[in-house]
Amino acid sequence: MKIIKNHLMKEYSNMKIGGITKNYFIVENKDEIKNILDNYRNIFIIGNGTNTLIRDGELETNFVSLKKLNKIKKIEDNIIEVESGVDFSDLISYVEKEDFTGLENLAGIPGTVGGLIYMNGGAYGNEIFDYILEVEVLDENRNIRRIKKENIDFSYRNTEIQEKKWVILSASFKFEKGFKKDIVVEIQKKRDTRHPLELPNLGSSFKNPKDNFAAKLIIKSGVQGYRIGDAQISEKHPNFIVNLGNASYEDIINLISHVKKEVLSKTGVSLEEEIVIIDK
Ligand SMILES: Cc1cc2nc3c(=O)[nH]c(=O)nc-3n(C[C@H](O)[C@H](O)[C@H](O)COP(=O)(O)OP(=O)(O)OC[C@H]3O[C@@H](n4cnc5c(N)ncnc54)[C@H](O)[C@@H]3O)c2cc1C
Incomplete structure (x- = not known):
């Protein structure tokens, strides 16, 4: 097992935001995971960080990467x-x-x-x-x-x-x-044209409500393109939040709250986050 102390997590979230963790563990077997869970608190298993927003500043959360369990x-x-x-x-x-x-x-x-x-x-x-x-x-x-x-x-x-x-x-x-x-090629094309892959993002920000689409509700509520600091509701895909460069954790959280408030007041639907948020 490798332990990296005081590790900056920014590069481990696809949103390119994240503070400093006391411990970043890279485990090589199942017993090491048990060991960490027995000895540390506030453990978060991190994969590729493509669905996870990490707070800025000093973090209480310790991260465990299972990337070496890759057979x-x-x-x-x-x-x-x-x-x-x-x-x-x-x-x-x-x-x-x-x-x-x-x-x-x-x-x-x-x-x-x-x-x-x-x-x-x-x-x-x-x-x-x-x-x-x-x-x-x-x-x-x-x-x-x-x-x-x-x-x-x-x-x-x-x-x-x-x-x-x-x-x-x-x-x-x-x-x-x-x-x-052929299906893989076609789907990759769709992703390339519809998703804002050129900017840091976490995929769909909100789950689709039953019989509805978060993207449609966001457009209907007039918040596509809305920006707080460097966090923006993507112009390309309304269910994606993008980091235009120097967005902070607060920017993203405030943008999420704003979208939820507007969608609720304009359409009566409560959106629920799809992304995972580490707030401590
Ligand atoms: C451009 C883009 C497109 C996307 N398109 C889609 C899409 O079409 N469909 C879709 O569903 N998602 C999509 N996503 C979101 C994301 O890629 C998926 O949710 C993906 O499955 C997250 O995997 P990850 O390893 O990055 O998870 P992370 O973000 O690292 O973690 C996500 C959650 O999973 C938990 N976790 C990870 N590994 C383990 C483990 N071994 N044991 C227990 N918990 C674990 C973490 O603790 C965390 O709570 C997209 C994201 C991006 C950036």
């Missing part, structure tokens, strides 16, 4: 076990090489497999849980458990893993043969 293993012909630190783009390369179909619509999501499972991330009609058989977690009693998908509560951008604060160690997936490269 993909074949269990049976069409079943694989993937460690949670695997970069999702590496999993896409793997399924392409093995000619497995299923994950194509999710291609281009910039997180880790752990981050995607935690959120039940998804895109274009699919979500990561569609192809999961079971998830291996370190539970609240420090027991390692393999839980079948049917015994895990999950829904749109939500899993019980969040509320139980389990650490995701790995997951097994089952696929059919027939990787569809």
